[in-house]
Amino acid sequence: MKRERRRELPELPGAEGGVVMRFAPNPSGPLHLGHARAAVLNDAYVKRYSGTLILRLEDTDPARVYPPAYEMIQEDLHWLGVHIHRVVVQSSRLEIYYRHARELIERGHAYVCECTGEEFQRLKLAEQECEHRGKSVEENLADFERMFTEFKEGEAVVRLKTGVELSDPAMRDFPIMRISEAKHPRVSARVYPLMNFAVAIDDHLLGITHVLRGKDHIVNTRKQAFVYRFFGWPMPEFIHYGRLKIEGVALSTSRIKEGIEAGKYSGWDDAALGTLRALARRGFRSEAVRRAMLEVGIKQSDISFSWKNLFAYNRELVEPIANRYFFVASPVEVVIEHMPEFSREVRLHPSYPERGSRRLVVKPEAGVGRIFIAEGDYAKLRQGEFVRLMEGFNVVIQEKRRHWMRARFHSLELEEAKRRRARLIHWVPAPHAVPVTVVKPEGRDTGYGEPALGEVEPGDMVQFERYGFARIDEAGERIIAYYAHP
RNA sequence: GCUCCGGUAGUGUAGCCCGGCCAAUCAUGCCGGCCUUUCGAGCCGGCGACUCGGGUUCGAAUCCCGACCGGAGCACCA
Numbered sequence: 001m002k003r004e005r006r007r008e009l010p011e012l013p014g015a016e017g018g019v020v021m022r023f024a025p026n027p028s029g030p031l032h033l034g035h036a037r038a039a040v041l042n043d044a045y046v047k048r049y050s051g052t053l054i055l056r057l058e059d060t061d062p063a064r065v066y067p068p069a070y071e072m073i074q075e076d077l078h079w080l081g082v083h084i085h086r087v088v089v090q091s092s093r094l095e096i097y098y099r100h101a102r103e104l105i106e107r108g109h110a111y112v113c114e115c116t117g118e119e120f121q122r123l124k125l126a127e128q129e130c131e132h133r134g135k136s137v138e139e140n141l142a143d144f145e146r147m148f149t150e151f152k153e154g155e156a157v158v159r160l161k162t163g164v165e166l167s168d169p170a171m172r173d174f175p176i177m178r179i180s181e182a183k184h185p186r187v188s189a190r191v192y193p194l195m196n197f198a199v200a201i202d203d204h205l206l207g208i209t210h211v212l213r214g215k216d217h218i219v220n221t222r223k224q225a226f227v228y229r230f231f232g233w234p235m236p237e238f239i240h241y242g243r244l245k246i247e248g249v250a251l252s253t254s255r256i257k258e259g260i261e262a263g264k265y266s267g268w269d270d271a272a273l274g275t276l277r278a279l280a281r282r283g284f285r286s287e288a289v290r291r292a293m294l295e296v297g298i299k300q301s302d303i304s305f306s307w308k309n310l311f312a313y314n315r316e317l318v319e320p321i322a323n324r325y326f327f328v329a330s331p332v333e334v335v336i337e338h339m340p341e342f343s344r345e346v347r348l349h350p351s352y353p354e355r356g357s358r359r360l361v362v363k364p365e366a367g368v369g370r371i372f373i374a375e376g377d378y379a380k381l382r383q384g385e386f387v388r389l390m391e392g393f394n395v396v397i398q399e400k401r402r403h404w405m406r407a408r409f410h411s412l413e414l415e416e417a418k419r420r421r422a423r424l425i426h427w428v429p430a431p432h433a434v435p436v437t438v439v440k441p442e443g444r445d446t447g448y449g450e451p452a453l454g455e456v457e458p459g460d461m462v463q464f465e466r467y468g469f470a471r472i473d474e475a476g477e478r479i480i481a482y483y484a485h486p
Numbered sequence: 487g488c489u490c491c492g493g494u495a496g497u498g499u500a501g502c503c504c505g506g507c508c509a510a511u512c513a514u515g516c517c518g519g520c521c522u523u524u525c526g527a528g529c530c531g532g533c534g535a536c537u538c539g540g541g542u543u544c545g546a547a548u549c550c551c552g553a554c555c556g557g558a559g560c561a562c563c564a
Contacts (some may be wrong), residue, residue, distance in 0.1 A: 026564045049550070061563055117562065157562050168489045170560045178562040195564050218490070242492075243557065294514070295498060302557050306497045309514050319526060390524050414523045419547045424524045466525050486525085 009297060010047055012210055014237055019051035020209045023082070024199070027057045027069035029253035031076035033246055033274045033289075033305065038060045040293040041241070042212050043082040044257045056307035059198075060192045061089045062184035066257065072268070076276045080286045090198055091186045097193035100201050100216050100231075101158055101177050106141045109230045110221035112143035113159045115149075119209065124172045127165045132175070147191050152413065153181040161196075162226050168380035174223055196220050200227035201360075208236050215240035215300055243302040249274030249441060271482055282469030283484040284459050288314035291303055318461050318469055318484070323348040323355065325453055326390075326426040327436050327464035327481075329445040334405040334427075336362075336395055339369030346391045348452075358452030360391060362429050369409070377425040378405065386410065388417035388424045390465070426465050438470055440483040453479055 010017060021042045024273035025035055055077065059065045067390050077084060087318045102159040104110040112133045113120065123130050135143070166172050170178040176197035177189050182349065193201075199220070203211060211221075221238050228235050250256050251274045259265040269277040272349075279289065294312045296303060307425070324347070362369040371389070378400075381387060385397045387407075394417050395407040408418070433448035449464075456462060456479065460472040470481035 024564085028564085045549095051502090052522065058564060064563065113562095119564090159562095168560075170489075175562055180562085192562095194562070198562090214558090215491070216558060217564090220564090222490090223557095240491090240558095291513095297499070299492090299499085301492045306514075308496095309498060312514055315526075322526090324525085346523090350522075350524095417523085421499065426524070432551080463526070468525085 004222055009041070009044060009048075009294065012049070012237065012239075015045075015049050015051075016211070019046060019049045020207050021046050021051060021212060022054040022056050022203070022206065022208055023077075024056040024058050025073055026061070026064060027059050027073060028064045028066050028470070029257060030072035031071050031080075031273075031276050032251050032253070032269050033094075033249070033276070033279070033404045034244060034251055035076075035079060036276060036289055037241070037244055037293045037296065038213060039077060039080055039082045040290050041298060043080075043347075044290075044294060045210070045212065045318060049082070051084045051209075053083060054086045054208070056088045056202060056206075057090065058185070058195065059089065059186065060195065060198055062180050062182040062189075062192070062213055064254075066253075072107055072112050072277075073228070075181055077274060077401040079280060079422050081290060089186070090193075090202065091184060091189075093198075093202070094187065094189055094192070096205070097177070097198055097201060101193070101197070102141065102144065104160070104176075105158070106137055107230070108137060110158050110160050111135055111140045112147065113173075114143075116154070120173075124164060124169055127172075129164050133159075133161070133164075141340055147177070147179055147375075151179055152210070153179045153190075156178070160230070161263055168219075169220055171223060171226070176227075184286070195279045196223040197227060200224040202232045204228070204231070205302065210237045210239065212239045212298065214243070216244055219383045233341070235277075239298055240300060241298040242300045244296065244305050246274060246304065247306040248307065258390075271439045281471065281473065283318060283469060284310070285317045286316050289341045307485075310405050314467065314484065315423075319463070320349075320351070322461040322463040322469055323357070323456075323461050324350070324465050325450055325456075327438070327447060327449045327467055328372045328374040328426065328428050329438070329447040329467065330403065331372035331428070331433075331447045332375050332378040332403055333430060333480050334395075334407055335371040336364075336371065336409050337398070338409045339364040340409065342369070342393060344391060358450065358455075360450065361431065362392075363431065367377055368386055372430055372433060373405075373425055374447065377423075378403075380423070381405070385418070386420050386422045388422045389427045391425050392427065394422065426467075436481060437479070438464070438467075438481045438483050439473070445483075449479060453481065 022378055023039045023042050041052055111133055113181040115130050157175040159173045159175050162171055162173055164172045169228045176194050177191060180192050181190055195469050218240050256273055260386045269281045270273050271282060288310060291313045294295045296436055344358040344360050346360055347357050383397055383400050388394050393411040396410050397407050399406040428448045428450050432451040436444045436447055456472045458472055458475050463469050468482040473482050474480040
């Protein structure tokens with residue numbers, strides 16, 4: 001038995017008084033591996049300290065909202081085992097942001113700026129104030145109201161008076177409110193807070209004690225600090241973890257969406273994607289994903305995500321439940337001469353005889369049996385070679401031709417094959433072979449599976465011997481399996 | 487370019503704040519053995535790292551400086 005040795009994450013500073021944390025994705029699509037880190041880590045800390053986890057949907061950019069995502073994100077979190085105590089949607093809180101923006105204007109900390117982006121950038125880089133900065137509070141208040149009625153998108157923003165001489169140009173009078181005329185799926189509005197404003201206000205109002213997020217937000221944290229300062233609010237504890245480089249799968253939500261529309265991907269759970277639903281479809285267990293994320297931790301240095309580690313964690317979970325079957329990819333026919341009748345019961349799982357067995361049968365016609373082997377094995381075999389057909393019998397290759405082989409039955413005993421150090425390969429009896437397609441991130445393998453595959457059901461996890469673990473996606477006359485890992 | 491971070495085995499991680507018990511932890515990977523009708527699993531054994539150079543100190547993975555390497559941000563996105 002394997003016990004779960006879970007390394008503890010480092011303590012959160014100042015967690016004694018309880019923790020309130022949040023997971024704050026943009027509802028632009030379902031969750032992927034990158035989100036899983038933030039979700040799992042926040043969840044793990046909240047559970048450790050018996051705190052509260054808030055899901056905050058940050059939909060203040062109407063152009064980037066994908067309406068189904070509101071639901072999908074919650075489904076994904078449920079799958080991940082992340083427990084959400086409260087859900088907050090920013091588009092329902094616009095009045096709160098407006099009120100705080102007015103307050104900042106009244107206190108002289110913000111102003112309505114009509115510069116174009118380029119104009120302001122030029123002035124900013126020259127450490128010069130723009131003409132709108134010196135307006136009176138009354139003028140600013142009036143101009144703010146004009147943002148709701150008169151100004152068009154891009155014509156005015158509210159800027160925070162942080163100072164134009166700040167050493168980091170990014171900090172200089174950054175904007176906190178803007179106009180967007182894109183249609184929002186949930187509300188009808190045209191003035192929206194920018195992320196750094198909405199986040200700071202919400203984090204404070206929701207009583208967030210610890211913010212755990214990627215280091216791409218470090219600059220945002222500094223910007224948000226200005227908002228806290230102007231309101232006189234205490235800052236939560238901020239922790240930034242490093243970038244997680246994930247290779248081999250598509251992660252960018254916007255690019256995935258384009259790919260789906262262009263027919264490049266079958267959907268959000270296409271095997272080539274790094275979305276959680278794609279991993280689930282391939283048979284990954286959420287516990288394996290959680291463990292991988294916990295293992296990765298909260299260090300600030302950048303790391304490469306290791307698929308091998310995830311595979312190993314998942315294999316540990318899935319190996320005991322996955323029944324064994326033979327599947328030959330790109331089948332090559334082998335005719336076996338002098339073949340006797342053959343029939344054998346083979347365990348579905350070598351460690352669990354009680355789970356039952358499947359039957360491998362070769363019924364020769366006129367002394368000739370027919371089977372399939374995988375093209376990869378065919379390529380390696382040489383004429384005259386003695387080879388063991390796993391769970392079956394031994395044959396000697398007589399003749400190797402283009403995509404076809406002739407062999408002769410030799411013997412039944414495994415000992416004979418061991419003594420000769422023969423190659424052991426898997427195979428499928430040709431009659432009643434079941435067509436199987438295995439969908440992999442890189443493409444798909446087609447071939448045949450053994451007749452017993454007729455009994456599997458969608459959702460079953462199987463191990464195709466010498467091939468890898470896969471999840472049955474469609475069962476029946478023909479099988480479609482999604483490949484997980486070796 | 488500017489601002490700011492970070493660098494422990496193939497990968498991830500512990501240790502670094504509070505120098506010695508660190509010839510450096512754990513997982514994964516790889517190699518070998520046992521077991522096993524393959525793969526996998528299990529058990530046993532092994533491989534493998536403190537980026538480099540100075541400094542402080544009796545003593546540095548741990549503190550300081552520099553170099554090198556890597557990364558983030560510099561949006562009217564989040």
